[in-house]
Amino acid sequence: METLSNLAFGLGVALSWQNVVYCFIGCFLGTLVGVLPGIGPVATVAMLLPFTFGLGPAPALIMLAGIYYGAQYGGSTTAILVNIPGESSSVVTTLDGHQMARRGRAGPALGIAAIGSFVAGCIATLVVAFFAPPLAEIALKFGPADYFSLMVFGLIAAVVLARGSLMKAIAMVCFGILLGLVGTDVNSGVIRFAFGLPELADGVGFVALAMAFFGITDVVLNLEHKDKQEVFTSRIGSVLPTMEDLRISFWSIVRGTGFGSLLGILPGGGALLASFAAYMIEKKVAKPPRSFGEGDIRGVAAPESANNAGAQTSFIPMLTLGIPSNPTMALMIGALMIQGIAPGPQVMTERPELFWGLIASMWIGNLMLLVLNLPLVGLWIKLLAVPYRLLFPAIFVFCCIGVYTVDNKIFDIYEIAVLSGVGYVLLKLDCEPAPMVLGFILGPMMEENLRRTMMISFGDLSVFFTRPISAAFLIAAVALLAVIALPALRAKREEAMQE
Amino acid sequence: MRIRSPKDFWAGLIFVAIGAAFIALASQYRLGTMHRMGPAMFPMLVGALLAVLGAIIALRSFVLDGESVPRFYARPIGVSLLAIVLFGVALQWLGLVAAVAVLVLVGAWAAREVRPLETVALAAVMIVFSVAVFVWLLGLPLPLWPDM
Amino acid sequence: MQPSRRRFLRLTAGAVALTAAPSVANAQGFPSRYVRFVIPFPPGGTADPVARVLANRLSEVWGQQVVVDNRGGAAGNIAAQAVAQAEPDGHTFLLGSIFLATNPFLFSSVGYDPVTDLAPVTQVGAFPNLMVVPNSSPARSVGEFIAHAKAGRGRVSFASNGIGGTPHLSAELFKRMAGVEMLHVPYRGGGPAINDLIPGRVDVLFGTLPSTIPLARTGTLRALAVTSAKRARSAPDIPTIAESGLPGFELLGWNALFMPARTPADIIAKVHRDTVAALAHPAVRPKLEEIGVEVTTSTPAELAAYLQSEMAKWGPIIRQIGIKVD
Numbered sequence: 001m002e003t004l005s006n007l008a009f010g011l012g013v014a015l016s017w018q019n020v021v022y023c024f025i026g027c028f029l030g031t032l033v034g035v036l037p038g039i040g041p042v043a044t045v046a047m048l049l050p051f052t053f054g055l056g057p058a059p060a061l062i063m064l065a066g067i068y069y070g071a072q073y074g075g076s077t078t079a080i081l082v083n084i085p086g087e088s089s090s091v092v093t094t095l096d097g098h099q100m101a102r103r104g105r106a107g108p109a110l111g112i113a114a115i116g117s118f119v120a121g122c123i124a125t126l127v128v129a130f131f132a133p134p135l136a137e138i139a140l141k142f143g144p145a146d147y148f149s150l151m152v153f154g155l156i157a158a159v160v161l162a163r164g165s166l167m168k169a170i171a172m173v174c175f176g177i178l179l180g181l182v183g184t185d186v187n188s189g190v191i192r193f194a195f196g197l198p199e200l201a202d203g204v205g206f207v208a209l210a211m212a213f214f215g216i217t218d219v220v221l222n223l224e225h226k227d228k229q230e231v232f233t234s235r236i237g238s239v240l241p242t243m244e245d246l247r248i249s250f251w252s253i254v255r256g257t258g259f260g261s262l263l264g265i266l267p268g269g270g271a272l273l274a275s276f277a278a279y280m281i282e283k284k285v286a287k288p289p290r291s292f293g294e295g296d297i298r299g300v301a302a303p304e305s306a307n308n309a310g311a312q313t314s315f316i317p318m319l320t321l322g323i324p325s326n327p328t329m330a331l332m333i334g335a336l337m338i339q340g341i342a343p344g345p346q347v348m349t350e351r352p353e354l355f356w357g358l359i360a361s362m363w364i365g366n367l368m369l370l371v372l373n374l375p376l377v378g379l380w381i382k383l384l385a386v387p388y389r390l391l392f393p394a395i396f397v398f399c400c401i402g403v404y405t406v407d408n409k410i411f412d413i414y415e416i417a418v419l420s421g422v423g424y425v426l427l428k429l430d431c432e433p434a435p436m437v438l439g440f441i442l443g444p445m446m447e448e449n450l451r452r453t454m455m456i457s458f459g460d461l462s463v464f465f466t467r468p469i470s471a472a473f474l475i476a477a478v479a480l481l482a483v484i485a486l487p488a489l490r491a492k493r494e495e496a497m498q499e
Numbered sequence: 500m501r502i503r504s505p506k507d508f509w510a511g512l513i514f515v516a517i518g519a520a521f522i523a524l525a526s527q528y529r530l531g532t533m534h535r536m537g538p539a540m541f542p543m544l545v546g547a548l549l550a551v552l553g554a555i556i557a558l559r560s561f562v563l564d565g566e567s568v569p570r571f572y573a574r575p576i577g578v579s580l581l582a583i584v585l586f587g588v589a590l591q592w593l594g595l596v597a598a599v600a601v602l603v604l605v606g607a608w609a610a611r612e613v614r615p616l617e618t619v620a621l622a623a624v625m626i627v628f629s630v631a632v633f634v635w636l637l638g639l640p641l642p643l644w645p646d647m
Numbered sequence: 648m649q650p651s652r653r654r655f656l657r658l659t660a661g662a663v664a665l666t667a668a669p670s671v672a673n674a675q676g677f678p679s680r681y682v683r684f685v686i687p688f689p690p691g692g693t694a695d696p697v698a699r700v701l702a703n704r705l706s707e708v709w710g711q712q713v714v715v716d717n718r719g720g721a722a723g724n725i726a727a728q729a730v731a732q733a734e735p736d737g738h739t740f741l742l743g744s745i746f747l748a749t750n751p752f753l754f755s756s757v758g759y760d761p762v763t764d765l766a767p768v769t770q771v772g773a774f775p776n777l778m779v780v781p782n783s784s785p786a787r788s789v790g791e792f793i794a795h796a797k798a799g800r801g802r803v804s805f806a807s808n809g810i811g812g813t814p815h816l817s818a819e820l821f822k823r824m825a826g827v828e829m830l831h832v833p834y835r836g837g838g839p840a841i842n843d844l845i846p847g848r849v850d851v852l853f854g855t856l857p858s859t860i861p862l863a864r865t866g867t868l869r870a871l872a873v874t875s876a877k878r879a880r881s882a883p884d885i886p887t888i889a890e891s892g893l894p895g896f897e898l899l900g901w902n903a904l905f906m907p908a909r910t911p912a913d914i915i916a917k918v919h920r921d922t923v924a925a926l927a928h929p930a931v932r933p934k935l936e937e938i939g940v941e942v943t944t945s946t947p948a949e950l951a952a953y954l955q956s957e958m959a960k961w962g963p964i965i966r967q968i969g970i971k972v973d
Contacts, residue, residue: 032636039637043717046690047638050703053934140846165507167556171514174549178521178542185538186835189753189810189972192538193524198728198758201721216579223575223610267842322861323845324838327690330858334696337861338934344865389610390621393603396579397625400586400602401595405639407689408718409725413587417580424576428569429510447541448835455832456804456848459534640683640714 003130010356014364019059023361026063027368030070034077037084037215038207038402041071045331049338057339058354062361064335068328069121069311069362072271073369076113076304080106081380082395084215088206089271089307091437092279094214095163096292096299102232103295107381108241112249112297113304114373115241120257120305121366124312127261128319129359133345135313136320139265144452145463149473150266151446154273156477158438159484160280163293166484169435172426176439177446179204187451199411204419207406209440211399212419213433219392220424232384239378241297249301252282256302260309265317267325271310272441278306284483312362319355320345504565507556514553521546575609582606594644595634599626677737677914681712684740687726689719697772697902698742700934704925713740722746722811722972724757731764735907737914741765743905745813748957752965753811753972761958767950768904768919771926772940774856775875775899776817778888779868781847789872789891792851796827804830806840806849810970814840816961817853817874817898819968824893844868855900856882856939874898881939902940903950915947 013019033044045064052060075086080097093113100109127135142150155173162169182193183203194200241249256278263274282302283292292299317323322343324330333343341351348355383391403412423433457463464470502508522543531537582605589598603622607613633639682705686698695717702713718726723746730741747761759765778789786792796803807815810833822829832849834840837858844852845867852859853874860882863870872888873879876897888896904922906915923944925931932942945953 032632036632039639043690044637046695046699046717047715049696050699053700053703053930140842143843143846143848165556167552167559168507168510171510171549171552171556174545174552175514175517177545178517178549181542181545184809184972186809186833187536188529188538189833189970190528190538191972192528192542193521198721198724201724202719216583220575220579220609223579224572267839321845321867322865323841323867326838330838331690331695333861334857334938337857337938338696338700340937342861342864344861344867346865389607389612389614390617392610393606393618393621394625396582396586396602396606397599397629400583401599401629401633401641404590404641405633407720408640408716409720410587410591413583413590417583417587420583421576421580425513426510428571429506429513430566431510443545450541451536452832452834454534454536455830458802461534638712638714640716 006352006356007129007360009352010358010360011363013058013353013357014062014360019062019357019361020364022055022059022063023066023365024368026066027070027365027372030067030072031074031369031372033067034071034074034086036074036402037078037086037211037398039405040087041068042327042331043405044071045328049331049335052335053338057336057341057351058357060335060339061332061354061358062365064328064332065315065358065362066365066368069308069365070369072308072311073114073117073373075307076117076300077110077373077376077380080109080113080300081384082215082391083218084395084399085210087271087307088210088437088441089275089303089310091210091214091272091434092276092303093300095279095434096294096296099293099295100297100300101384104232105295105297106232106384107239107377108245108297109300110377110380111239111241111374112245112301114370114377115246116249116253116256116301116305117308118366118370119253120260120309121312121369122363123257124261124264124309125359125362125366127309128312128316128362129356132316132320135265136316139267139317139325140321142266142469143467144449144456145467146469146473147266148446148449148453149464149470149477150273151442151449153473153477153480154277154442155439155446156480156484157277157280158435158442160283162432162435164430164432168431172431172433172436173439173443176436176441177443179209179436180440180444181447186448187455197411199409199415203444204440205403205406205412205415206437206440208403208412208415209419210437211403212416213423213427213436215395215399216416216420217423217427217433219395220420221427222388223392232388239381240374245297249297252278252286252298252302253305255281255285256305257309260306260311261313263306264310264313265325267317267323271307271314274306274310275303276438278302308366315358318343319347319358322347500561502560504560504563505567506560506569507563507565508560509568511553511555511557511560514556515550516553518546518548518550518553522550578609579606582609590642592645594642595629596626596643597645599629677917678709678711680738681714682709682738682740683716683733684713684742685716685718685726685730686742687718687720687723687744687746690717694742694744694902696938697935697940700931701771701922701925704928704931705921708921708925722750722753722809724750724754724759727761727765728758730905730907731759733907735909735911737906737910737918739907740768740918741905742771742902744902745900745957745961746811747905748954749811749816749961749965751958752962753970755971761954762951764908765905766908766910766915767947767954768906768915769922769947770901770903770943770945770950770953771922772935773875773899773901773943774940775873775879775887776813776853777856777859777863777873777882777885778817778821778851778853778871779844779859779863780851780871781844782866782869783847784850784869786871787869789886789888789893792871793825793827793892796825796829796850801828801830803827803851804832804849806844806852807831807833808837808840808854809833809835811965811972813855813898813900814853816964818851819964820896820898821853821888821893823964824896841868853898860939879939880941881936901943901953903945903953919947 075090079090079093525542528539529537586602733739
């Protein structure tokens with residue numbers, strides 16, 4: 001009850017003219033930055049930091065927060081339209097989202113992404129309001145052993161993303177892990193596989209990898225089709241999702257929101273894990289007929305809801321304990337400190353207008369983003385009507401500039417070229433990029449946490465099984481393995497029996 | 500013995516090669532023990548797994564029927580890679596305007612049909628758009644012109 | 648700053664960039680176009696706000712946009728290399744820090760010479776590290792911690808934000824001077840380290856002041872001491888390690904402004920004057936001190952000497968620990 005009155009109070013704060021304006025600016029910039037591949041919310045928040053000094057802490061935080069979750073809305077746009085994940089959490093959206101676009105259903109895809117994100121954002125805001133402190137405690141309970149087991153579970157689940165051969169998917173996961181290991185090894189400080197190039201000392205860039213494997217190679221493969229004139233069918237369906245679409249997606253959105261809210265609080269990789277866990281569960285749980293990988297709308301609704309819910313709940317550790325769960329939060333903490341506010345548990349009681357005003361503004365922000373994005377759907381669809389021969393050079397330009405903006409290194413552009421070459425060969429041989437990307441992100445984290453667990457426990461392996469969270473994930477991983485392997489085995493047995 | 504599934508065969512071989520390469524590269528780092536793993540341990544394990552998987556996939560290709568390797572067209576991938584590399588070179592020495600121009604003008608040739616006038620117009624549009632969004636609106640430190 | 652002013656500045660930057668007047672290499676017309684302020688870290692670290700606050704003020708003073716150029720990578724080597732090779736016309740700055748002194752010993756080659764390829768201008772700020780322990784720790788003072796570590800015989804662990812960073816170096820110096828054995832558990836950055844420190848999975852962190860002081864103030868972590876020789880101005884109630892039983896212990900993280908080596912002396916002098924004035928400005932100084940950075944300025948000669956002394960101090964220690972990055 002008290003929370004409700006606090007929320008009402010927060011709403012009052014958030015609805016002041018100044019805060020509404022800054023919320024809008026944040027959401028707008030966030031969407032823009034999310035759509036543009038390469039530059040992300042971190043860089044934008046960093047750039048706008050000095051401009052928040054003249055503002056009070058409330059409008060400053062509201063604007064910066066808007067940039068962050070606004071970017072999640074924007075990231076799905078490029079994933080759906082041109083198969084390029086704007087943020088790492090949008091990788092999963094490319095799987096069904098882009099397929100929908102190819103079949104003339106880009107509008108419903110974009111629409112359901114926006115609607116799903118909105119619903120998820122609203123629910124997640126409530127989660128933040130009511131459950132922030134207990135959820136923060138849970139986040140603290142995750143130790144290296146638990147993260148490791150989570151990663152193991154995640155990697156095994158990565159094969160679920162495979163549309164084709166299981167073995168090749170696992171191989172691609174391994175390839176992704178190896179690529180991810182390039183760079184500085186946290187535990188020993190040694191720079192691995194960098195061939196003496198300082199630019200590789202921090203590893204292969206995710207942005208370069210995603211653009212190469214999802215963007216450039218996709219373009220090249222499209223250009224090769226001599227018989228198909230246009231990539232996107234000219235028969236455009238409805239501009240927005242139909243009532244049928246909404247009905248089908250309802251539970252996907254709910255499930256996605258659930259996963260996102262829970263996984264978002266985990267520092268490091270929470271949002272990515274959320275979107276892809278949601279997709280993975282959806283694939284197994286959604287009622288048939290299923291067409292995941294071919295443009296099933298639930299394959300867009302679930303991950304998009306998950307990553308937006310995750311974006312909201314990732315504020316929890318920052319707001320309740322003053323711990324940043326990702327670099328953007330670290331910058332916001334910096335912004336608060338410059339304003340003279342020490343983030344931590346006392347912010348809720350000493351500066352309630354800040355805490356509740358921010359939470360209420362997330363609602364308003366989500367509403368603004370919905371209003372901003374839905375009309376844009378019509379605009380984006382028109383973009384797809386542009387002849388491909390004009391569209392693809394534009395894609396090249398955005399990929400190349402985008403990757404440069406990450407760290408202002410020319411090297412990154414050459415990196416895209418090399419990776420595109422590799423990607424081209426692999427994709428031609430039907431090796432899928434999505435499992436590789438997951439291996440790329442999760443693999444190094446898995447190694448890091450494995451070695452760290454071993455260090456902290458002084459070589460005691462049992463810790464993986466005695467810690468409840470870790471044990472739970474490992475058991476789930478084994479179960480998942482069985483679930484995946486069993487049908488495959490059964491199919492092979494039937495094959496063998498028939499011969 | 501006939502290769503029944505060329506796609507898988509070549510994919511398998513590539514995986515074996517990549518796995519072996521990483522194992523070889525990792526050997527220069529310290530291996531460590533199981534409970535104090537060095538930087539070489541994990542890459543070697545994963546590299547080995549990859550090589551094994553690749554071998555299985557390649558061997559399976561003799562037994563299972565699969566698709567043949569699709570045709571590799573030189574032009575789309577070749578021109579695209581060239582355009583991207585030239586973009587990098589141009590951005591470093593000539594600035595953003597020249598780089599975008601190069602990327603569009605060269606990259607357009609990756610497609611089957613090229614309409615020169617259209618391409619030039621597209622290049623102009625992309626230049627204006629890139630400068631407006633990345634340099635003016637977002638204020639990113641992209642050099643526009645060559646340092647003379 | 649109002650958004651309209653921000654937009655105005657951006658348009659100015661764009662217009663100026665478009666006209667691309669060749670840069671004037673003398674203090675008279677300096678700066679004649681936008682200035683590139685290279686930060687050796689990706690956005691989101693401690694250095695970022697420092698640089699942006701300063702850049703903001705200098706933009707106002709000079710009427711030219713000072714653009715922050717984040718060039719993270721290789722622990723700062725990429726940024727330093729870029730500035731070392733830049734045109735010495737005064738329009739490129741580097742925000743250097745302790746990595747300039749330590750990287751030459753960690754890496755087999757860094758690609759630049761921190762002494763001869765970079766011209767020192769002035770120190771910008773200094774911040775000590777803070778020795779923090781979880782609230783569940785039995786130690787309430789440095790002395791108690793040393794006793795606890797000695798009794799633990801190597802089973803006490805310290806976190807760091809990466810090999811070769813100041814938390815790591817502080818801990819190594821501490822181990823040496825206190826005569827204790829501690830296990831090093833490195834993390835990717837300060838955030839994850841703090842996540843394991845709070846519940847007590849690791850025992851101590853010598854974290855950067857800006858990232859740990861808020862947590863110490865709110866009681867989420869317990870602060871034992873600072874690593875500087877004198878007490879921090881922003882935390883005068885926290886003792887130093889030196890006065891808590893290890894006299895002579897000192898580690899100070901620092902940020903300083905550098906320019907390419909052959910930049911004309913009069914431009915360096917002008918930048919020095921203006922930067923020192925900017926750092927004293929009421930819009931700048933308090934903000935930096937809020938995040939725990941103590942504004943400190945110096946002459947180019949003083950900075951050069953400081954860099955040499957840092958190299959002389961940390962080189963032998965790093966060699967002794969035997970860390971080699973590549």
